[in-house]
Amino acid sequence: MPETMKAAVLHGVEDLRIDHLPVPSLASPYDVIVRIRQVGVCGSDIHYYRHGRIGHFVVEEPMILGHECAGEVVEVGKKVSALAPGDRVALEPGVPCRRCEFCHEGRYNLCADVVFFATPPVDGAFCEYVTSPADFAFRLPEHVSTEEGAIMEPLAVGMWSTHRAGVSAGDTVAVLGAGPIGLVTLQAAKARGATTLIITDVEQSRLEFAGRLGATHTLNAGQCDVVEAIREITDGRGADAVLDAAGASQTIGQALRAVKSGGRVILIGIPPEDEVPVSMPDLISRELDVGGIFRYANMYGRAIAAVAAGLIDVKGMITHHYQLDEAEEALVFADEHKSECIKVAVSV
Ligand SMILES: [Zn+2]
């Protein structure tokens, strides 16, 4: 194993450098070392690059970006029996404490001590080698590519959201926002058996993309009244579940009005304002169940199985490719060309 590796390190706002850093070594006998091969560019990476922070997570020390990653195992700790060097794996990027109430309940995404790639001060995966606990490294089947493995991360969000929304066979589901998270959420709803799949966005190109991935109705929110249109599609009833992947106060309002009475609203996107006005008559008198989403728990194995079975197409979502040396170009491109690109992947 080499002693140093290349890494794309964020030193400050819009200051991304390719640095040479020491290769990490096994910290525990339960860890593996993974040679990273593919990393997806996520909105959060772009946000850290442009603003140096997301909410109260502030980049104070140089930090390696990237958390949607896959690669191959190169070394395993003494206690690891489930993986061997050469195995291709997708890495679940957030490792919880395993000891608190939430970890014990299986809702480890709510653990206060999660160590998550590329969330300050934790380094991410835009680099050649990382260590991971073996149980957060998920082996990819032969016919699932390493590049697809990197996209299991956003897919896990879509799988968790539709799980929390209780989407089941025959449901009418509306997804607000056709960015990468909206598109994986749409596909996860379809995989769970939803039959009427409505998606909204203001970018026509993204709606066309969503149509190819299985949306039965695409609504341009800039050209129609989304709530009216959803009511029309559902004969005035409203959707069984509405999932907001846009995270704007406007779409949160739409979600509450477009869902059927007694239906479920899942909020995935985080609005820029801490407080957003909501319609109390809808929320209370129509007995809506409203829930938030923070990452996911226990979804990686299922996400890989769903892709392996052909239920979900993540390959079709990767529209652009870059090399690690071009990580900055990849971030800037993904930020400035939202209408042409869905997922940008970086090969390492
Ligand atoms: Zn992400």
Ligand SMILES: [Zn+2]
């Ligand atoms: Zn915990």
